[in-house]
Amino acid sequence: xxxxxxxxxxxxxxxxxxxxxxxxxxxxxxxxxxxxxxxxxxxxxxxxxxxxxxxxxxxxxxxxxxxxxxxxxxxxxxxxxxxxxxxxxxxxxxxxxxxxxxxxxxxxxxxxxxxxxxxxxxxxxxxxxxxxxxxxxxxxxxxxxxxxxxxxxxxxxxxxxxxxxxxxxxxxxxxxxxxxxxxxxxxxxxxxxxxxxxxxxxxxxxxxxxxxxxxxxxxxxxxxxxxxxxxxxxxxxxxx
Amino acid sequence: xxxxxxxxxxxxxxxxxxxxxxxxxxxxxxxxxxxxxxxxxxxxxxxxxxxxxxxxxxxxxxxxxxxxxxxxxxxxxxxxxxxxxxxxxxxxxxxxxxxxxxxxxxxxxxxxxxxxxxxxxxxxxxxxxxxxxxxxxxxxxxxxxxxxxxxxxxxxxxxxxxxxxxxxxxxxxxxxxxxxxxxxxxxxxxxxxxxxxxxxxxxxxxxxxxxxxxxxxxxxxxxxxxxxxxxxxxxxxxxxxxxxxxxxxxxxxxxxxxxxxxxxxxxxxxxxxxx
Numbered sequence: 001x002x003x004x005x006x007x008x009x010x011x012x013x014x015x016x017x018x019x020x021x022x023x024x025x026x027x028x029x030x031x032x033x034x035x036x037x038x039x040x041x042x043x044x045x046x047x048x049x050x051x052x053x054x055x056x057x058x059x060x061x062x063x064x065x066x067x068x069x070x071x072x073x074x075x076x077x078x079x080x081x082x083x084x085x086x087x088x089x090x091x092x093x094x095x096x097x098x099x100x101x102x103x104x105x106x107x108x109x110x111x112x113x114x115x116x117x118x119x120x121x122x123x124x125x126x127x128x129x130x131x132x133x134x135x136x137x138x139x140x141x142x143x144x145x146x147x148x149x150x151x152x153x154x155x156x157x158x159x160x161x162x163x164x165x166x167x168x169x170x171x172x173x174x175x176x177x178x179x180x181x182x183x184x185x186x187x188x189x190x191x192x193x194x195x196x197x198x199x200x201x202x203x204x205x206x207x208x209x210x211x212x213x214x215x216x217x218x219x220x221x222x223x224x225x226x227x228x229x230x231x232x233x234x235x236x237x238x239x240x
Numbered sequence: 241x242x243x244x245x246x247x248x249x250x251x252x253x254x255x256x257x258x259x260x261x262x263x264x265x266x267x268x269x270x271x272x273x274x275x276x277x278x279x280x281x282x283x284x285x286x287x288x289x290x291x292x293x294x295x296x297x298x299x300x301x302x303x304x305x306x307x308x309x310x311x312x313x314x315x316x317x318x319x320x321x322x323x324x325x326x327x328x329x330x331x332x333x334x335x336x337x338x339x340x341x342x343x344x345x346x347x348x349x350x351x352x353x354x355x356x357x358x359x360x361x362x363x364x365x366x367x368x369x370x371x372x373x374x375x376x377x378x379x380x381x382x383x384x385x386x387x388x389x390x391x392x393x394x395x396x397x398x399x400x401x402x403x404x405x406x407x408x409x410x411x412x413x414x415x416x417x418x419x420x421x422x423x424x425x426x427x428x429x430x431x432x433x434x435x436x437x438x439x440x441x442x443x444x445x446x447x448x449x450x451x452x453x454x455x456x457x458x459x460x461x462x463x464x465x466x467x468x469x470x471x472x473x474x475x476x477x478x479x480x481x482x483x484x485x486x487x488x489x490x491x492x493x494x495x496x497x498x499x500x501x502x503x504x505x506x507x508x509x510x511x512x513x514x515x
Contacts, residue, residue: 113271
């Protein structure tokens with residue numbers, strides 16, 4: 001279960017973005033630094049029940065990714081409260097955290113450790129991951145020689161090898177070739193049916209409509225509507 | 241109805257970051273050992289000389305210095321190569337771990353924007369990496385000592401404590417500079433200049449006694465001076481630091497670590513907003 005109460009996320013923007021110490025001292029001496037706040041999320045409240053598949057829709061820059069980051073513990077909200085029951089596995093950008101110099105095998109252990117899996121578990125699930133990604137022949141090749149498709153396949157296989165309690169999916173359903181897309185789609189659907197709490201962000205309203213029970217519509221950092229997925233989508237389409 | 245899982249994370253509950261971060265780090269200790277192992281692996285895999293290079297590097301550097309300094313400046317240090325190399329090993333540990341912590345936090349920052357990890361992990365891994373490099377660098381030191389006839393004193397047993405002090409100070413500084421680098425990218429270059437200055441201000445290449453007395457008094461505020469000495473004394477002079485300077489060293493090392501840890505963890509939540 002995910003509980004989000006009145007969450008606001010403010011980004012502090014200096015009037016000119018300051019990235020160097022030199023600039024900072026100069027503007028400080030001139031007393032020129034003015035901070036503006038950008039409200040990426042404003043008073044967002046939301047509850048996703050255990051085992052629910054929840055969709056998030058909205059335009060670019062509406063705050064969907066920020067909301068996912070707050071749920072993934074990457075950003076701590078400026079005000080408000082997030083409570084998670086169960087461990088969250090983000091399926092954000094696949095392949096993030098790979099070390100290009102290391103082999104596929106070494107990267108499976110590294111990436112699993114980044115996700116917080118225990119080494120002993122990974123060892124026993126290792127072959128299963130490799131065969132799902134279809135990389136048996138290349139597992140001892142450095143990842144820098146992999147194609148983008150191979151990297152995302154491996155990333156997906158690592159992150160979804162065991163059924164997670166809470167899964168966050170940000171537009172990653174279309175990885176690899178048609179065959180892999182079908183298999184990864186099936187795996188996600190199995191999780192959805194099997195009690196995993198899923199938060200799905202996509203611009204593809206058809207996917208959202210098919211997979212989710214309820215959905216939320218974010219607009220300029222605020223929740224515009226929460227409800228049954230068909231209602232939210234039709235309101236959103238009407239609005240555009 | 242699915243069973244209700246216990247609360248795993250509550251954004252409004254902040255235990256003291258100082259303690260919470262340490263517990264998180266323990267939870268991710270397998271990642272920590274992997275990060276250390278991997279950086280050692282990638283470092284040595286691609287170079288033909290492999291591990292040999294880490295040992296050769298200080299040796300070559302030392303040879304140049306010995307030739308330059310024993311002819312240029314005529315200070316009398318018996319067994320100068322040992323004095324120099326022992327000091328250099330401690331210095332390299334400090335400068336490499338702090339620099340590496342800074343660079344890996346910037347690298348890891350892109351990861352921290354996507355997934356939660358204990359944020360101190362990169363600095364701690366840099367120190368772990370430094371300890372391994374330091375142990376490797378002790379091999380050529382022993383070879384030099386055997387070749388030049390400098391006795392290997394029983395006081396070597398003290399080195400683990402010296403390394404502990406060295407690690408605490410380096411980690412404290414690594415945390416501070418790497419957090420500053422998150423906010424100001426130009427600190428990375430500025431820090432290299434500061435390091436250079438600090439190196440010349442620390443008695444590593446030269447004996448302490450050539451410094452004018454009024455500068456010697458300022459050595460107290462040089463953070464590296466003590467740790468270099470704590471490491472070098474048992475190797476070079478064959479006696480332990482006095483009980484007073486040892487306890488002062490231990491206390492100040494852990495104070496530096498505590499300040500660095502506090503400084504870093506207090507701001508750690510802002511990293512994802514900044515990088």
